[in-house]
Amino acid sequence: MDDSEEIAPAVQSILDAARERGGSGDRVSVTPRSLPDAFESASTAGRTPVIAEIKPTSPTAEGERTDDPVDLAQQMVEGGAAALSVLTEPEHFGGSAETLERVRDAVDVPVLRKDFILHEDQLDVVEADVVLLIVRFLEADGTDDLADLLVAARERGFQVLVETHTASEVEKALEAGADIIGVNNRDLTELAVDLGTFESVAPVIPESVTLIAESGIQTEEDATRMRRAGADALLVGSAIMDHGAATDVTANTRRLTHADTDAAETTTDT
Numbered sequence: 001m002d003d004s005e006e007i008a009p010a011v012q013s014i015l016d017a018a019r020e021r022g023g024s025g026d027r028v029s030v031t032p033r034s035l036p037d038a039f040e041s042a043s044t045a046g047r048t049p050v051i052a053e054i055k056p057t058s059p060t061a062e063g064e065r066t067d068d069p070v071d072l073a074q075q076m077v078e079g080g081a082a083a084l085s086v087l088t089e090p091e092h093f094g095g096s097a098e099t100l101e102r103v104r105d106a107v108d109v110p111v112l113r114k115d116f117i118l119h120e121d122q123l124d125v126v127e128a129d130v131v132l133l134i135v136r137f138l139e140a141d142g143t144d145d146l147a148d149l150l151v152a153a154r155e156r157g158f159q160v161l162v163e164t165h166t167a168s169e170v171e172k173a174l175e176a177g178a179d180i181i182g183v184n185n186r187d188l189t190e191l192a193v194d195l196g197t198f199e200s201v202a203p204v205i206p207e208s209v210t211l212i213a214e215s216g217i218q219t220e221e222d223a224t225r226m227r228r229a230g231a232d233a234l235l236v237g238s239a240i241m242d243h244g245a246a247t248d249v250t251a252n253t254r255r256l257t258h259a260d261t262d263a264a265e266t267t268t269d270t
């Protein structure tokens with residue numbers, strides 16, 4: 001994504017805001033809770049590994065959820081979430097570092113910091129178990145190199161989820177040394193969601209990589225579809241937060257963590 005490329009105005013605005021944000025100045029050092037181990041424990045207990053996302057609002061959300069994020073986090077864990085994702089981007093998603101800190105203090109599961117990190121100093125904001133690096137955003141002018149950021153994040157103790165959308169972005173992620181890769185079903189140029197994206201990109205990703213299907217997963221059928229296509233875990237925001245209707249977050253999470261994963265395993269094996 002260089003700056004001449006056509007992108008959705010909301011995404012351009014996210015990118016512009018991210019360029020302005022700095023770090024705290026104090027280097028973060030974290031002893032992380034293992035994300036792959038959390039997925040393994042959920043699977044062993046018969047649950048679909050789900051990263052449930054605390055996303056008060058977003059450019060594509062209808063409305064805003066103003067519940068205390070700590071209450072939401074506890075409800076998600078009660079619903080069987082293997083890990084949580086917390087938006088820390090303030091301007092477009094209603095997130096904050098303070099929210100993440102409070103949530104991580106309140107739960108035992110790994111917590112992903114969901115933000116748009118473009119420079120090393122932006123890693124030094126808050127302790128989290130995992131940080132997100134988006135290949136597409138790190139192709140923009142004036143950003144740090146993906147491989148350098150990956151090393152810098154690991155030096156601080158973070159695990160790193162590298163987000164991709166195409167096979168060529170997966171290639172870049174693997175070249176940079178990624179071992180946890182997300183395939184985002186949401187196209188950041190148009191914000192359209194298509195679960196077929198994960199299905200077409202997943203086959204190029206080696207078994208050794210922890211593979212996460214991101215965005216657009218609404219129903220049990222969607223969850224099973226992504227698991228059949230090879231997802232080790234699912235990242236789900238909107239269907240759990242349910243911004244418009246403010247329904248029961250525990251039930252919304254449980255519906256997906258109890259999706260029929262046996263069907264997924266049978267299909268994968270044959």
Ligand SMILES: O=C(O)c1ccccc1NCC(=O)[C@H](O)[C@H](O)COP(=O)(O)O
Pocket residue numbers: 010011014053055058059060061184186188191214215216217235236237238239
């Ligand atoms: O969620 C958005 O509207 C959005 C808009 C522009 C850039 C990124 C956006 N979301 C970031 C995400 O990665 C999702 O929050 C996450 O994958 C969960 O997606 P969903 O389950 O579809 O809410």
